[in-house]
Amino acid sequence: MNTKTTLSHQIPFSKPDIGEEEIAEVVAVLREGWLTTGPKVKQFESAFQEYLGYGQECIAVNSATAGLHLALEALGVGPGDEVITSPYTFTATAEVVRYLGAEVRFADILPDSLNLDPDQIEKGITKNTRVILPVHLGGRAAAMRDLQTIASAHGIQIVEDAAHALGTYYGGRKIGTLDSAATVFSFYATKCITTGEGGLIATADKRLADRCRVMRIHGIDRDAFSRYRVPGASWYYEIVAPGFKYNLTDIAAALGVVQLKRLDDMTRRRELLAHRYLKELQELPLCLPSSCGPEEQQSWHLFVVRVLPTARISRDKLIERLAEEGIQCSVHYIPLHLHPYWRDRYGLKPTDFPVSLEVYGQALSLPLYSAMTDDDQGKVIEALTRFLKS
Numbered sequence: 001m002n003t004k005t006t007l008s009h010q011i012p013f014s015k016p017d018i019g020e021e022e023i024a025e026v027v028a029v030l031r032e033g034w035l036t037t038g039p040k041v042k043q044f045e046s047a048f049q050e051y052l053g054y055g056q057e058c059i060a061v062n063s064a065t066a067g068l069h070l071a072l073e074a075l076g077v078g079p080g081d082e083v084i085t086s087p088y089t090f091t092a093t094a095e096v097v098r099y100l101g102a103e104v105r106f107a108d109i110l111p112d113s114l115n116l117d118p119d120q121i122e123k124g125i126t127k128n129t130r131v132i133l134p135v136h137l138g139g140r141a142a143a144m145r146d147l148q149t150i151a152s153a154h155g156i157q158i159v160e161d162a163a164h165a166l167g168t169y170y171g172g173r174k175i176g177t178l179d180s181a182a183t184v185f186s187f188y189a190t191k192c193i194t195t196g197e198g199g200l201i202a203t204a205d206k207r208l209a210d211r212c213r214v215m216r217i218h219g220i221d222r223d224a225f226s227r228y229r230v231p232g233a234s235w236y237y238e239i240v241a242p243g244f245k246y247n248l249t250d251i252a253a254a255l256g257v258v259q260l261k262r263l264d265d266m267t268r269r270r271e272l273l274a275h276r277y278l279k280e281l282q283e284l285p286l287c288l289p290s291s292c293g294p295e296e297q298q299s300w301h302l303f304v305v306r307v308l309p310t311a312r313i314s315r316d317k318l319i320e321r322l323a324e325e326g327i328q329c330s331v332h333y334i335p336l337h338l339h340p341y342w343r344d345r346y347g348l349k350p351t352d353f354p355v356s357l358e359v360y361g362q363a364l365s366l367p368l369y370s371a372m373t374d375d376d377q378g379k380v381i382e383a384l385t386r387f388l389k390s
C-alpha cells in the first residue's frame with residue numbers, strides 16, 4: 001500500500017483545543033466592537049493574576065518574544081551587558097537580548113531535564129552578566145533553586161522563559177510565582193493555552209510592570225481604552241519613551257479567558273497522555289523523559305524522547321516513516337549555536353555545547369495535545385513499536 005497517497009487521517013504534532021465557548025466569546029467581542037486592547041485584556045490579566053495566586057502583576061502582550069524583550073528592557077539590559085541562556089531553545093529566547101544590543105552567553109544543558117546546567121552557568125558568569133534566562137523546556141522546570149543561589153551570589157537577575165511552562169509547578173509553586181524578576185508565558189497556537197498569538201509577563205515588581213505596560217504601547221502613558229471608554233477619559237496622552245507595538249487584542253484575550261478556565265483540565269489530559277506514552281514505550285530503544293522531583297509537576301507541553309543509537313532505525317528515518325503513516329513529529333531543538341547567525345556572531349563550534357549537540361542528534365517530539373484521542377495516541381504507539389521493536 002502506498003500510504004503517502006492513501007492517507008485520510010493525519011495525526012498532527014500539535015493541535016489547538018478550541019471549543020464552542022471560546023468561539024462564542026470571540027464572537028461576543030466582535031459584536032461589541034472594541035477589538036483592540038480593552039476590557040477583555042483586563043479581564044484576562046485579572047484571571048491570570050488570580051490563577052497564579054500570589055498577587056503578581058500580569059501584563060498581556062502579543063507574543064512571548066515581546067514579553068521577554070519588554071522584561072529585559074525594563075531591567076535596563078543594554079550594550080555591554082551579557083545574558084546567560086540555553087542553546088537548547090527557540091531563537092526567540094536569545095534574539096531579544098540582541099534587540100537590546102546586549103550579548104548572549106550560552107551555557108550547556110543537563111542531559112535529563114534538557115534545562116540549563118547550573119555548573120555551566122557558573123562558568124559563564126563575567127562582570128558583565130546581568131541576567132540568567134532559563135527555559136523550562138517542554139514544561140519541565142529548570143533547576144530554579146540552584147539558579148536562584150547563583151543569581152543572588154552574583155547580584156544577577158533571573159527572567160524565566162516560561163513559554164512552555166503554563167501549568168508547571170516547582171517547589172510546590174506555580175511557575176510565574178517564584179522569586180524571579182519576571183516570568184514570560186506564550187500563548188502561541190501550539191502552547192498549553194492559546195490566543196492564536198500572545199504572551200504575558202508576570203512579575204512581583206511594580207516598577208518593572210509599569211515600564212512594561214508603557215513600553216508595550218509605544219511608550220504612551222495610557223492605552224486607547226483609557227483615553228476613550230473609561231469614565232472621565234480624556235483624548236490627551238503623553239509619550240514618555242520610544243516604545244513598541246506589543247499590545248494584545250481583545251479578540252485574542254477572549255480566547256485566553258476561556259482557555260485559562262480550561263487549563264487545569266487540559267493539563268490533566270496532557271498528563272494522562274504523557275503517562276500512557278511513558279508506560280507503553282518503555283520497552284523500546286528510546287530514552288523517555290525522566291520523572292521530576294516530588295514538588296514538581298510538568299505541563300507536558302512537549303514529549304521529547306531520544307532515539308538511542310542501539311535502535312535499528314535512525315531518528316531522521318523514523319520521522320520519515322512516521323510521516324508516511326500520517327503521524328507528524330517534530331524536533332526540539334536544533335541548538336542555537338548550530339544556526340549560522342549564532343554560530344558566526346560568537347564563533348561557536350558544534351562541540352562547544354556537547355550535551356545540546358548529542359541530544360539534538362537523537363531528539364524526537366511525539367504528538368501530544370489535550371485534544372488528542374486515545375485512538376490516535378494508540379496509532380502513534382503502535383507505529384513506534386513496529387518501527388523500533390527488534
Ligand SMILES: Cc1ncc(COP(=O)(O)O)c(C=O)c1O
Nearest residue numbers: 063064065090092093163186188
Ligand atoms: C522556548 C520558547 N521561548 C519563546 C518562544 C516565543 O514565543 P512566542 O511565539 O509567543 O513569541 C517560543 C515559541 O515557540 C519558545 O518555544
